Amino acid sequence: MVADKLLELCDAQAAGTALTGTAIDLKQEHPNLGSMTPPFVMIITPATVAGTAPITFNLQDSADGSSDWKTIATTTITADDFTEQAVVPLPVQHRRYLRLATTVDTSSSETATGTFSAVLNNVYELKRTAKFEGFEIVKTID
Numbered sequence: 409m410v411a412d413k414l415l416e417l418c419d420a421q422a423a424g425t426a427l428t429g430t431a432i433d434l435k436q437e438h439p440n441l442g443s444m445t446p447p448f449v450m451i452i453t454p455a456t457v458a459g460t461a462p463i464t465f466n467l468q469d470s471a472d473g474s475s476d477w478k479t480i481a482t483t484t485i486t487a488d489d490f491t492e493q494a495v496v497p498l499p500v501q502h503r504r505y506l507r508l509a510t511t512v513d514t515s516s517s518e519t520a521t522g523t524f525s526a527v528l529n530n531v532y533e534l535k536r537t538a539k540f541e542g543f544e545i546v547k548t549i550d
Contacts, residue, residue: 417450417467417508417526423457423487424520426512431473431505432528441528442498448530450481450496450508457522459487465526466509467496473505487520495532 418429434441441448450467457463467481481496508526 412527412529415528417506417528419525420455420523421510421525423454423463423490423522423524424459424461424512424514427508427510429508429526431470431507433473434504434506437471437504438501439504440501441530442500442502444530446530447500448498448528449532450498450526451529451532452483452494452496452524452526454490454492455523455525457487457490457520457524459518459520459522461518461520462486462513463490463520464511464513465494465496466511467498468507468509469503470505470507471503477507477509479509487522490524493532498528 415432417432418427421427450465452465462484463486464482464484466479468477469480470477480499480502483494483496485494506528512520514520
């Protein structure tokens with residue numbers, strides 16, 4: 409996957425600490441990337457993330473980039489389950505500035521280690537859940 413550095417939400421962010429990322433300015437009042445074809449998504453890629461703490465990823469938007477941040481897409485992943493890319497679709501409508509904010513629930517001595525990166529993109533690969541080995545044509549009776 410080729411990603412645009414200007415659409416990077418974070419790079420090598422520590423999974424065990426909360427993040428309030430810097431804003432990406434999309435340079436339009438209503439960019440609405442979620443309505444494009446193919447639509448844009450937030451792709452979160454782990455790098456050896458482990459632990460029992462749940463990590464909540466909140467994609468937020470704002471009209472001015474400094475206040476009134478609202479969560480427009482969210483997902484929560486337990487660190488041990490965060491072994492593959494997570495793909496979160498952007499809503500059809502959103503405002504000019506976007507940022508990623510995360511929270512990590514470390515109560516009850518839960519931990520999260522490792523790092524992750526996040527980017528906005530409209531190209532991603534879905535992992536196959538079953539092996540594909542081909543098929544045989546079987547004659548049927550008409």
